[in-house]
Amino acid sequence: MSYADSLPQAKSAVKQNTVLMQRALQQHSLMDALKYASQLLQQLRNPLLPPQRQYYELYVMVFDTLGELTLYLVQGHKRGRHHLADLYELVQYAGNVLPRLYLMITVGSALLQCNDETVPQAEILKDMIEMCKGVQNPTRGLFLRYFLSQMTKGLLESLMDLPFSITFLTTNFVEMNKLWVRLQYQGPLKERDLRTKERKELQILVGSQLLRLSQVIESEEADQEENFTVYCEKILPGILEQMVQSRDVICQEYLFDIVCQVFPDNYHLETVEQLLQATAQMNPQVSLHKIIATLVQRLIDYVEREAAPGKQGGRSLFDIFWQYLEKLGDERPDIALVEVLDLVSNVITLNNCCDPENTDNLNKLYSLLFTKCKDFAVNDEATEDTVQQQQLFVELMTFKEVKRANLIVVNCPKYTELLLSIHPRAQLQAIESLLNLFLDQSDDWVVETEDQFMKLLALCKPATALISKEGQETVPLVQQTVAKWCHALVRATTKSRQLRPITKQVQLLLSLKNALHEGTSQSVSCTYESLITLWWQLIKKCDFLRSRLPKNKSSYDTSIKQIFKYVSRCITELFNVVGPSITDRVFKLNLQTASIADQLSLPEISYDFFTQALTVFEDTLSDSRTQFQAIVYMTQILQRTRSLRTEGEDYYDNLIVRTTLHASKLLKKQDQCRAVYLCSHLWWATEIESLGETEDDAETEGQFYREGKRLLECLQRSLRSADSIMDNMQSCELMVEILNRCLYFLIYGEEAQTRVSVNYVNGLIELIKTNLNSLHLEQMAELKLDDTSSTKTPQRVLMGQDGSVLKVSKSNGAVSVVLPTAASTESVAELATIPADHFQRTCAYILQQAALDDRFKAITV
């Protein structure tokens, strides 16, 4: 008998014989039918068909055909047409072992189906399974035994008692497993991969046996406990023994997985030690973490569903797993870190499910990982493995709920240590997401004790220790997150009764300061500002409390003073750590603090900060642009101070004179001009509505500091600067700006006070007109040279407060800014319109104002 060359041929041969067999059955010619059945079974002997798909397809066809035969055999037996016991012997004359066994099983199962009491049913089952040993070819043997299990399905349950069924199925499983494991040694060595693929495709046949076992156990109506005993004592040890003995990776991984999947999860809880024991004996190449994951998942399912305590025989699941992990650590140092990681994260999940409050357990696990990390000395290679490893670390180190995160950080000191020791990239990610969690759910975040606070502070260490490397743009972002996190942290402490008092808060902030101080200069530059802000908040809070509880005034007074000292210290430290690059911000922080001190009517302190700011300005602010901005900022702050003047010593005067002096000494004339005319406001205090001041106060009580003489001096000084600028356009523009200031003072102050008179304004207008004329000439000359410029894109050109040129597109209103340094490149013609336009707008305003204010009528436009 030759074999078909291909699947279609084999299939057609099977079909043909099936038809012949059916015909023979119709004619009740059993011998012929058996002959055809035997012939079609020959196709299954074909060694040429690859087992996956093709052989399976063929098997399915054969299975259907033999099913028909079984049906006929059972009916025939019942009608007395033949006796199946005779047929059972008869089919054994088949010369080839494979068809013989298929027929034997067909007839045998038919015989069992008849449920004839006279037939030694158990003997037949035993015989069938015993004779199956004749097929030692892995693929054919697997399918044959699968056939046996399919044909006896249901029969075992209905006819046999549990021990027999289990022995039967276990035996079949063991043999199938052996065949399956052996499959890898078939064929030439170079086809090893192909074999592995085939094995994976055939694994389901082996797995089906375990499924059958679980079905038999579960279908048995007998005492559940008894079933479990059977499982523990007979089934599981057998399976595990096979698994261990096979020493085969695929087999061990698959079977363990299947055992976990098919048997009831409450069984796993009871046999967890046996299962773990078995995994420890497996082939070193087995991915323990994967199979343990399945087990853990099953256990979790059980614990969650039954709300069980997660204990086995008085020991908690965690203890069992912990012991296992320790043992693995000793015996299997070869397990890769990434796998250990996965294992541990599974155990963590388990612990979180069974005993979520037990942070000691978690601490143990973190400590284990910490040691492992050290052992493996995480290197920088971005292999796939490490990428995955980092991913796992990040998953492991992050939480979903802020309360949980808080609990872990507080109770597991090893957590923070671990965080420090993992791969920098993972560390970065983990910290970022952890901090963000705290920020996102800050409403739920409560820090109860100082101890907790200190432990949480430990988180700053990994976060602030990060050093920005090339291409790591996220580091500064993380620093910013740390800064935000500090706020959230302090806010979380204020929810605790214990930590709310000012003295406590001061302590906490000092601790925070110390923690942040440890960081890199980069992180200090980010975080210190938020620290300083926190101090400010505390000051405000003290002030608030002081007003609420006057009897404690003195103690609050001292705390406030003390806090200002801390702020000063912080600013100094910030400067010392970060260096000159941060000068600008140090300047501003000083001014802000000064302003706060002023608001609290603490002139000495305020003055001190102002002087600090001025010192910074004088010593380190060297960039002319920044200097200009600093002056602007300074004047803003100073103009709004109120307390400086009230003391015997006139701090205010001292400060404004010094500021104006600095303003007039700025490098560029434009800057000088603008800075000085802004300084003019320092002699003209205005009301601050938020303090409840009104303009009336100024007139009635002379409360505001106003000195017209100095004011006019400033304006004149400014005008001098403007006049001396060689650039006609700049000069004109500045004059128009000065004109605007004059008009402001004209409106808000009497001439007697401000010394700004209508005549002065008229003179200024005259001067501007003259200058504009000459500028116009200049512009016309240029336009002649270049006709096309008039058709340039329709833009409106303006000048900003700081001298930058703004271009506003007339069509869509888009603004583009050209810095003043670049202004020289612009053509005069284009820029000449700036002062002219400005002047026109100002004139229009004057005319408009004339309708309201008679004084304006005297201004000649």
Next chain:
Amino acid sequence: MSIFFKSPIDIEVLLDGEENRKHVDLFKGGSSTKTMKESLPLYEDGESIAGLVTLRVRDGRSIDHLGVKVSVIGSIDMVKTSGGNTTSTNGNSKLNSNSSLYNYDDPKKKPVDQFLCLSYDLCPAGELNHSESFPFTFKNLSKRYESYRGKNVDVTYYVKVTVMRKSTDISKAKKFWVHLFKDMTPPVREPNVQGSVTDAAGATSQTTNTPPSVLTKPVRLDIGIENCLHIEFEYSKAQYSLNDVIVGRIYFLLTRLKVRHMELSLLTRETSGLKPSNFLLDSTSIRYEIMDGSPVKGETIPIRLFLSGYDLTPNMSCNYFNIKNYLNLVIIDEDGRRYFKQSEISLYRTK
């Protein structure tokens, strides 16, 4: 007998109860006529053979004869007696001419020994002018050998009626088949014919003459090829009835062969002629695959072979020939090489 001269007398031999008797179907001897079947009535040892001889005279002619004789004959026929030796053929021809013996199945086979020849006269000399019938009986006829039809040797039984005449005798033979059944009591083992078991695989045989008392003990064999294959096999016993089942197992102690399959075959060996130039003929009666694929160390393969469905020859032995049966275990590896191991078993017929 020529077809041109019809025999003047027609002899018919009918055995008593022939219709109801069990028959044995056989292929007619001779390779060319293999498809022709014949069916012979079956007798046992010690069974009487009785029947009726009817002589019919053709066309009412009368025939003189010198008497009618009935005889029962058992003979051993052979094609070759011993490796081309002519002396015995001379002897045979003499025997042949004397008693006009011939083999009815295969003309090539010549009788070498007539171990049974009983005859008596049915009627004295006289004239036969009408059909006449004569009953005959050979009471409790002992039959020494089983009927056998082999390649070189036949054991045949027949009843022969001879009408003796002055000219050529007219005779007619009626064949029948004989089975000898062994008692269920432990059979007496015939002296073992020398000649050790051949072993192509170079395996060493450990079978020894089994004393009659331990015949039911299992047969164990331990064979192997160094560093390649080591198996142990076991049959339930060394003697089997033809209705028996051979049960056994094969245990693989070591296997480095890539086995494609393994089969069990039953070999029937016909040894004929006299020593030293005897003539061996083997025929495979059963081929039975018992394993598919390559086993691993420690695997046990079950053997179960029902014998009753096959047409087998029990062991026989006499001076002229003997029949022996061997179980042959054959392992075929993936390159088609065959490794085999024979072991003798004894088959006997029981009821």
